[in-house]
Amino acid sequence: MIFAMLRVMALSLIRDRGALAMAFLLPPTIFVIFAAIFSGTSGDELELQVGYTVLAPSPVTERLETALRAEPGLRVLSDNPVDEAALRSAVEAGRADAGILVRSALDSPSDEAPIVVFVDPGKAMAGGIVAGQVQRLVAETLPEIGLARTAPLVEQLVGGFDPGQSARLAAGLEAIAADAGDTPAEGGGLVAQQVVGGGGNSGGAVTYYAGAVAILFLLFSAMQGAATLIEERNSGIVDRLAVGPAGTDVVVIGKYLFLTAQGVIQVGLIFLVAALAYSVDVSADPLAWLLTTLFAAMAASGLALFVASACTSKQQAQTISTFVVLVFSAIGGSMVPRYMMPPWLQDVGWYTPNAWTIEAYHGVLWRGEALADLTGSLLPLALTGLLGLLASIAISRARLRL
Structure with missing residues (x-):
């Protein structure tokens, strides 16, 4: 029975080509990225x-x-x-x-x-x-x-x-x-x-990592929540909802709104602790902070739903989502400040929501920038969330026709 169970799990992995690739090709990729980052910080x-x-x-x-x-x-x-x-x-x-x-x-x-x-x-x-x-x-x-x-x-x-x-x-x-x-x-x-620069009573490093940790956990929680889309699709719940007038769109949009609201609350708790324990002044410009938090949660939710819609199994989604979160957080500045990375990796980091979120939070909470000055950081986050949502809707509709 032991070898039978081993054979069943091996066949299950081999037949799932996506999960197979994620299991054996992505670990070396992660190593290459982290090696480039940490060799740059010390070499x-x-x-x-x-x-x-x-x-x-x-x-x-x-x-x-x-x-x-x-x-x-x-x-x-x-x-x-x-x-x-x-x-x-x-x-x-x-x-x-x-x-x-x-x-x-x-x-x-x-x-x-x-x-x-x-x-x-x-x-x-x-x-x-x-x-x-x-x-x-x-x-x-x-x-x-x-x-x-x-x-x-x-x-x-x-x-x-x-x-x-x-x-x-x-x-x-x-x-x-x-x-x-x-x-x-x-x-x-x-x-x-x-x-030079800075405001409030908190340190610059504390302010930086408040934003860095916020987007890191936004991605993790959104990926976990979006994975339920695969379970509902495999169990037939999505098919039953699809007979309604709105089709599968109501499932995707509903999850998007829930994950966004959940993300805003999570980030709010992170900054509440930052304000109480480290004197991070969120009240200096609450509107700018709220919009940054909202757009960051939208970006994480849209990206998570896109990954979940594109995956065919829960195992594949878990592997890919972990890979996406780790890579984005590494090159986007959530783990290591981007100025310590090689220049080419700093440029790549701008293709992640982490870099834009950290830059926006640092601008609001440390540099004291006005809302108009944050447009360059908030716009990519809004586009990421919107494009992720639209792509997820399109993929869900396509899967329903298959």
Whole structure:
């Protein structure tokens, strides 16, 4: 009997071609995606997008910009922000992962760091990485800067340089500048970090992951609820309802409305805990938050019903839905922030509802964007929900005619 049961289950899997493919082809696919993500977070593929602004241009700052653009771990914006306000705006709006501001001459002695790295609190790791990269590039490509900044302090300690010593010092600095890269020097005290943007009392990371977890569980719960469509279709319930004037449409639309309402309540509970435990200020713009939640729930419901309608068995639906949720959540930013991914994977992430939902929530709750500014994020979610619903209706009608 044991081997008979084994044979029955094996034949059941083999005959279900979709479930067979999902069981043995998708695990390697998942591995490839996660390998690309996590190798990018710890290897040479991590390329942060940065803005570069200079308040007092000079040949030295031009050399620094050349080094920054040649650095494989950084992607400098093609159009540099013109001033500090524009640089801050680029970081706050998410167009740059960090901003590099050269606010004073690099070789002038001062207690204030001449270079400031602006970073959003939700991307704190990016600030540390960029600051370290800038510090290293200054030491490697501008070795004379560190010595020029420390020379005045040495001069004060020894009671001043005579003209001959000053001339030899200047000549030495020029020689070091000419041989930059061969004589690295320390650039300590050159770079400082500064947090920009944000509102409310919650941290940027908490606000980010509130949206990330919300869309993750919206997808999971919607996929589970939509799978009942397959059970009702196999049991004949859909066929009996199809004799009515509305056909199978009432089943699909009814499930869509229920899953959307259920999703709104689920997200509401997530943000209630976020507000009580972590001071996430949902009340700052409740209408924008509600619309973001509604469109995210619509997108998850439409996508889930499309998957359920396309699948022929519950086993197949479970496998495919798990695959869809894991992949979308991985490349969309629910598991790892997208700025830590390779650039090509960041671009792919925009084809998932996760990326748009996280961006919308971050805009509402952290950047304080108005409803009009969220149109670019809400429109893809609305289209995903609508297209998923229409596709599910069309597939259900086609199955009824077969």
